[in-house]
Amino acid sequence: MxxxxxxxxxxxxxxxxxxxxxxxxxxxxxxxxxxxxxxxxxxxxxxxxxxxxxxxxxxxxxxxxxxxxxxxxxxxxxxxxxxxxxxxxxxxxxxxxxxxxxxxxxxxxxxxxxxxxxxxxxxxxxxxxxxxxxxxxxxxxxxxxxxxxxxxxxxxxxxxxxxxxxxxxxxxxxxxxxxxxxxxxxxxxxxxxxxxxxxxxxxxxxxxxxxxxxxxxxxxxxxxxxxxxxxxxxxxxxxxxxxxxxxxxxxxxxxxxxxxxxxxxxxxxxxxxxxxxxxxYAVQAVAGRYDVVTFMDRQLRLLLAKNPAGWLETFSLIDPPPTPVILSVNARGADGTDTSWLWDVDYTRLAGHPIMVIGDRKLDLAVRLEVAGLDFRVCENADEAVRMAPPGRIEVIANYTAFQDLRRRVGN
Missing domain, CATH: 3.40.1190.10 (Mur-like, catalytic domain)
Structure with missing residues (x-):
C-alpha cells in the first residue's frame, strides 16, 4: 500500500x-x-x-x-x-x-x-x-x-x-x-x-x-x-x-x-x-495561465497557446470584440523552432479585435495575419503593445517561452 x-x-x-x-x-x-x-x-x-x-x-x-x-x-x-x-x-x-x-x-x-x-x-x-x-x-x-x-x-x-x-x-x-x-x-x-x-x-x-x-x-x-x-x-x-x-x-x-x-x-x-x-474549484490559475495582472495601469489576462489545438480552444475564451488582443510567438528550443504550425491556426476568429503582435517571431505571425486579412500592429515589446492597445482589459495569448517572457515582464 x-x-x-x-x-x-x-x-x-x-x-x-x-x-x-x-x-x-x-x-x-x-x-x-x-x-x-x-x-x-x-x-x-x-x-x-x-x-x-x-x-x-x-x-x-x-x-x-x-x-x-x-x-x-x-x-x-x-x-x-x-x-x-x-x-x-x-x-x-x-x-x-x-x-x-x-x-x-x-x-x-x-x-x-x-x-x-x-x-x-x-x-x-x-x-x-x-x-x-x-x-x-x-x-x-x-x-x-x-x-x-x-x-x-x-x-x-x-x-x-x-x-x-x-x-x-x-x-x-x-x-x-x-x-x-x-x-x-x-x-x-x-x-x-x-x-x-x-x-x-x-x-x-x-x-x-x-x-x-x-x-x-x-x-x-x-x-x-x-x-x-x-x-x-x-x-x-x-x-x-x-x-x-x-x-x-x-x-x-x-x-x-x-x-x-x-x-x-x-x-x-x-x-x-x-x-x-x-x-x-480551488484552482484559480495554473503556472500563471488565466491570471489577470495589472501592468502599466491596464488589466491583462495571460493565456497560453502552444499549438493549433491550443489556439483554437483559447480563441473561445477571449472576450468579444473590440477587446484588444496581444499575440506573442517565439520559436526557441522549448517551443519548437518550426513555426509552420501558424498556418494551421484559424486566425480569422480574431476579426474585429485590435491586434498587437510581439515576440521573437512576430514577423512570421504578421505574415500569417496579413494573409488572414486581419488588421494588426507589429510592436517591439509588451510595453509598446500595451501602450498601443485601445481601452479595456487586454487578452494576451502567447506560446510557451513567450508566455514565460511576459510573466517576467509583467511581474507575475
Whole structure:
C-alpha cells in the first residue's frame, strides 16, 4: 500500500541531497526553480532514483499535447480529499523534473505527475503507476516530437504491459488507438475540438467517418468506444448516469473536459465525483495561465497557446470584440523552432479585435495575419503593445517561452 515509506539507501539519500543543493544554487542565481538541474544531478548520482522515490506512492501519470498541466492540478486537488499529494505542479515534466518533484514528497500518499508525451512509456516503466490519464494528441513542436501517429504507436507499445487503469478520451482516435492495448481502460467522452490530426484511421490508414460526435473507420471497423464518463455541458455524467455540476474558476470548455477526466481519475481511488469536483474549484490559475495582472495601469489576462489545438480552444475564451488582443510567438528550443504550425491556426476568429503582435517571431505571425486579412500592429515589446492597445482589459495569448517572457515582464 502507498504511504509505507521505507528508508532510502545511502546512495539515494546522497542523490536527493545533492539535487536539492543544486536546485537551491540555481534559484539563488535567478535561473528558475532549479527543479530540472536538481533532478539531473540526482539522477546522475543514482540512475534508479525515480523508481525508488515512486515506490511508496500511488502514482497517477497525466500526458497529452494540451491540458496536461491543468489536469494534473485538478487531479491533485481532488485526491487531497483522500491523502497527501506530491506533484510536479509547475510543469517540469521530463524525468529530471519529475524526480525533483517526488524527492519533496516523502510523506505523500499520491504522486500526481505530468509527463511529456515523448517520455510517457519510460516514466510509466520506472514509476509503476496505478492510473494513467490520456487527454489528446495533436501536432506540436514539429521539429522535436514525432508525427502524432508515431507517438500514438509508441504509447500503444509502452502501455501494453502496464497494469495501470488508463483513463482515456474516447473522442480522440489517436488516444483510443494508444490506449486500446491496455487491459483496463475507463473511457471518457471529453470532446475534441481540433480534429485535423485525426482524419485517417490510426489502425489501418483509412478515412475516418465522423457522423455527429461519433467516429469510426469503414475499412477496418476501428471505432469510438462507448464512454462510461462524459462531459455534458456544465455537468459530468458518471457511470451510473448521475450528473454532477462543474464549478471551476478556470475558463472554457477545455477545462470542463479536464475536470471530467480528473473526476474519473479520482473515482478510481474512491473519491466521489461531488467531492472531487468541489475541490477543483480551488484552482484559480495554473503556472500563471488565466491570471489577470495589472501592468502599466491596464488589466491583462495571460493565456497560453502552444499549438493549433491550443489556439483554437483559447480563441473561445477571449472576450468579444473590440477587446484588444496581444499575440506573442517565439520559436526557441522549448517551443519548437518550426513555426509552420501558424498556418494551421484559424486566425480569422480574431476579426474585429485590435491586434498587437510581439515576440521573437512576430514577423512570421504578421505574415500569417496579413494573409488572414486581419488588421494588426507589429510592436517591439509588451510595453509598446500595451501602450498601443485601445481601452479595456487586454487578452494576451502567447506560446510557451513567450508566455514565460511576459510573466517576467509583467511581474507575475
Amino acid at each position: 502507498a504511504g509505507n515509506t521505507e528508508p532510502l539507501p545511502p546512495r539515494a539519500k546522497l542523490a536527493v541531497t545533492a539535487g536539492r543543493a543544486a536546485a537551491a544554487v540555481s534559484r539563488v542565481a535567478g535561473r528558475g526553480s532549479g527543479s530540472v538541474i536538481g533532478g539531473k544531478v540526482s539522477l546522475r548520482l543514482d540512475p534508479d532514483l525515480l523508481a525508488r522515490l515512486a515506490r511508496h506512492l500511488d502514482v497517477i501519470l497525466v500526458s497529452a499535447t494540451n491540458g496536461k498541466t491543468t489536469t494534473t492540478r485538478l487531479i491533485a486537488e481532488a485526491l487531497r480529499a483522500s491523502g497527501p499529494v506530491v506533484s510536479n505542479a509547475l510543469g517540469a515534466n521530463m524525468p529530471a523534473g519529475i524526480t525533483s518533484a517526488l524527492a519533496g514528497g516523502s510523506d505523500a500518499r499520491y504522486g500526481v505527475i505530468e509527463v511529456d508525451e515523448k517520455y510517457l512509456a519510460g516514466v510509466a516503466r520506472d514509476t509503476t503507476p496505478k492510473a494513467i490519464a490520456l487527454l489528446n494528441l495533436s501536432r506540436d513542436q514539429l521539429d522535436r516530437a514525432a508525427e502524432t501517429r508515431m507517438l500514438a504507436e509508441k504509447w500503444r507499445e509502452g502501455l501494453a504491459g502496464s497494469k495501470a487503469t488508463v483513463i482515456a478520451n474516447a473522442d480522440d482516435p489517436l488516444i483510443v488507438w494508444a490506449a486500446s492495448s491496455s487491459p483496463n481502460v475507463v473511457w471518457v467522452a471529453a470532446g475534441q475540438e481540433w480534429k485535423d490530426d485525426a482524419w485517417s484511421c490510426p489502425s489501418c490508414g483509412g478515412v475516418l467517418q465522423r457522423p455527429g460526435d461519433d467516429w469510426g473507420c469503414a475499412d477496418c471497423g476501428f471505432r469510438r468506444p462507448r464512454p462510461t464518463w462524459a462531459l455534458n455541458g456544465d455537468y459530468v455524467l458518471d457511470p451510473q448516469g448521475s450528473a454532477w455540476p462543474i464549478h471551476l474558476q478556470l475558463p472554457g470548455r477545455a477545462n470542463k473536459a479536464n475536470a471530467a477526466t480528473s473526476a474519473a481519475v479520482a473515482a478510481t481511488f474512491g473519491v466521489p465525483p461531488q467531492v472531487a469536483l468541489e475541490r477543483m
